Amino acid sequence: MNVNWINVFVAAFFEVFWVIGLKHAHTPLAWGGTVISILISFYLMIMAGKKLPVGTVYAVFVGMGTAGTVFAEMAFFGEPFHLIKLVLILILLAGVIGLKVVTGDKEAKEKGVDS
Amino acid sequence: MAWVSLILAGLFEMIGVTMINKWHHDRKWTSFIYLLAGFGASFLFLTIAMKTLPMGTAYAVWTGIGASGGAILGMVLYGESRDWRRIFFIAMVLFAAIGLKWIS
Numbered sequence: 128m129n130v131n132w133i134n135v136f137v138a139a140f141f142e143v144f145w146v147i148g149l150k151h152a153h154t155p156l157a158w159g160g161t162v163i164s165i166l167i168s169f170y171l172m173i174m175a176g177k178k179l180p181v182g183t184v185y186a187v188f189v190g191m192g193t194a195g196t197v198f199a200e201m202a203f204f205g206e207p208f209h210l211i212k213l214v215l216i217l218i219l220l221a222g223v224i225g226l227k228v229v230t231g232d233k234e235a236k237e238k239g240v241d242s
Numbered sequence: 243m244a245w246v247s248l249i250l251a252g253l254f255e256m257i258g259v260t261m262i263n264k265w266h267h268d269r270k271w272t273s274f275i276y277l278l279a280g281f282g283a284s285f286l287f288l289t290i291a292m293k294t295l296p297m298g299t300a301y302a303v304w305t306g307i308g309a310s311g312g313a314i315l316g317m318v319l320y321g322e323s324r325d326w327r328r329i330f331f332i333a334m335v336l337f338a339a340i341g342l343k344w345i346s
Contacts, residue, residue, distance in 0.1 A: 182317065186313060193338075193343060
């Protein structure tokens with residue numbers, strides 16, 4: 128697990144905060160936290176694209192952010208649990224793991240080959 | 243009109259993603275401005291689309307166009323890997339993300 132992948136996952140983690148913030152924030156403090164989360168998540172996502180393929184980074188960023196948001200809405204905000212949501216989250220995680228496995232480092236990226 | 247806005251939002255997201263690549267290649271501040279403008283315009287049109295379209299549908303279509311388009315442009319313009327396994331796993335992630343947004 129190198130630092131670039133950790134950046135993508137932390138970026139997705141902050142994406143969950145700001146997506147929930149946009150929906151549920153009602154106080155200046157919550158709005159401030161939402162804005163800061165947007166800046167942190169985009170900064171980390173953009174920087175991860177320096178060493179990893181941007182298409183991969185963005186798909187994982189969006190995917191993990193979505194899965195995290197759906198999970199948080201069910202766990203903390205009373206959204207109904209549906210089995211289909213769980214199945215889709217598992218498919219998504221499998222895809223992310225697959226991408227992690229087949230994605231090479233910068234040298235591989237520049238030659239246009241993976242793993 | 244809402245659907246036109248939604249498609250424009252997706253296209254601007256594609257531009258935003260592609261500008262990340264451009265910026266890493268040339269490190270020019272103009273590229274960074276395009277990056278911000280791309281994502282900014284994308285959110286703006288998404289907001290307009292969501293005034294009439296259901297939120298789940300709008301998010302799903304927006305993600306689908308932006309992330310898959312961004313990945314395709316990365317392969318076409320910046321030589322990102324076209325390994326079938328990479329394409330397969332990106333498709334898997336986006337399929338699940340679109341599904342989750344559509345139903346929620």
